[in-house]
Amino acid sequence: MTIQNDGDVATAIEKTPAEIGFTSAHSNITRIPYFLDYPFTKTNFTFHEHLTAAKRLKPKIVVAPDVEKGLSLDHAIHQADLLSDHAETVIMVPKTVHPTDIPNRFRVGLTMANFGSSAPWLLWDYKDCKSIHILGGSPARQLIAFDYGLRIDSLDSFGLGIEAMFGIWDNKSTDAPDDWNYKKRLIQSINNFCRVVQDL
Helix, strand or coil: EECCCCHHHHHHCCCCCCCCEEEEECCCCCCCEEECCCCCCCCCCCCHHHHHHHHHHCEEEEECCCCCCCHHHHHHHHHHHHHCCCCCCEEEECCCCCHHHHHCCCCCEEEEEECCCCCCCCCCHHHCCCEEEEEEHHHHHHHHHCCCCCCCEECCCCHHHCCCCEEEEECCECCCCCCCCHHHHHHHHHHHHHHHHHHC
């Protein structure tokens, strides 16, 4: 789960099978994230800053800048190779190139979020990718990708955090007991989602 700081949400995630993720633009990261995202909404953020954060934090998974907006595939691959010195897995997100153009040594990012990060490809366009990471989206949207038989090895979102503001996610929206606080609702929602994904 991608989060904003090290508070109660981080403590809740640690009590579940999920892992903690941040974007590299956060200057207040005090723990080693499992997942380090590129802050694509920050237009003045540079690849050098992202690479510096990856060197310092050494996450398990890191996202390279999206292949779009004038970034050629060759240059994007070069950036991903630089990041691979500091993470076990590098995700490349194809937008102006087809998902199968991404070399197999990288995980292919499949964008599922609803805000300004979509790619023009259909889910079927990812069927020949060796390894896929789902980027963002609600739990319901993410589960649709599994229905297509894609090779999904990881995913991230804060969708369950939003669901827990209103109740418990259990493959539908369910009211929580009145005495459950946000942290307890979040833990239960994450555990429920993990069980659903593991059974797929």
